[in-house]
Amino acid sequence: xxxxxxxxxxxxxxxxxxxxxxxxxxxxxxxxxxxxxxxxxxxxxxxxxxxxxxxxxxxxxxxxxxxxxxxxxxxxxxxxxxxxxxxxxxxxxxxxxxxxxxxxxxxxxxxxxxxxxxxxxxxxxxxxxxxxxxxxxxxxxxxxxxxxxxxxxxxxxxxxxxxxxxxxxxxxxxxxxxxxxxxxxxxxxxxxxxxxxxx
Numbered sequence: 613x614x615x616x617x618x619x620x621x622x623x624x625x626x627x628x629x630x631x632x633x634x635x636x637x638x639x640x641x642x643x644x645x646x647x648x649x650x651x652x653x654x655x656x657x658x659x660x661x662x663x664x665x666x667x668x669x670x671x672x673x674x675x676x677x678x679x680x681x682x683x684x685x686x687x688x689x690x691x692x693x694x695x696x697x698x699x700x701x702x703x704x705x706x707x708x709x710x711x712x713x714x715x716x717x718x719x720x721x722x723x724x725x726x727x728x729x730x731x732x733x734x735x736x737x738x739x740x741x742x743x744x745x746x747x748x749x750x751x752x753x754x755x756x757x758x759x760x761x762x763x764x765x766x767x768x769x770x771x772x773x774x775x776x777x778x779x780x781x782x783x784x785x786x787x788x789x790x791x792x793x794x795x796x797x798x799x800x801x802x803x804x805x806x807x808x809x810x811x
Contacts, residue, residue: 629670630670630688631670631687633666633669633670634670634687634688634691635687637663637666637667637670637691637695638687638691638694640659640660640662640663640695641663641691641694641695641698641699642694642698643656643659644656644659644660644663644695644698644699644702645698645699645701645702647659648699648702648703648705648706648761649702649705649706651706651764653761653764653765654765656761657758657761657762657765660695660699660754660757660758660761661758663695664695664754667692670688692750693723693727696719696723696750696753696754696757697716697719697720697723699757700715700716700719700720700753700757701716701720703716703757703760704716706764708763708764708767708768709760709763709764710760710777710778710781711760711781715781715785718785718788718789719753719785719788721792722788722789722791722792725792725795725796726746726792726795729795729796729799732799732803733799733802733803736803738802738803738805740798740799740802743791743794743795743798745787745790745791745794746791746794746795748787749784749787749788749791752780752783752784752787753784753788755780755784756777756780756781756783756784759773759776759777759780759781760777760780760781762777763776763777
């Protein structure tokens, strides 16, 4: 009975397992950004895969054991953005990666835009939770980063690997831009339906 109560009662302490996992992912994200410019592509890929694949763990643990905190709700998506945006920015420094500066800019700009829209909508009392398109965007971005790192590990050989990485990279950028557009449309629709609080 005690276990059931602790699993369903929200936690107010920020010192819990989900926030510790998110902090560890943040450290891994910093490591990836350091390893890529140093051309330790194998290590960067391994660390990135660990960070990206454990993304679900902190949220799952927080919901299951009632350890959802305000800090966690802010920190977790922030770290997600650091992992992806930081990796794209770091890859710009590696000439054979195929990641152009405008691509990294598009990824960062999209995240800043959506974060701003979410703050505006939720501040007005509307719901602006992540869409399935946004989640698939994150998945494709991670797959593209792994493919690019694999291609760099093997010096762009075989050719099919480099081609696959290039296609996935462009697909990720296209979906990133489109999902940003989709969020703008959603925000406009929600804000239109939210009643004006001013008399």
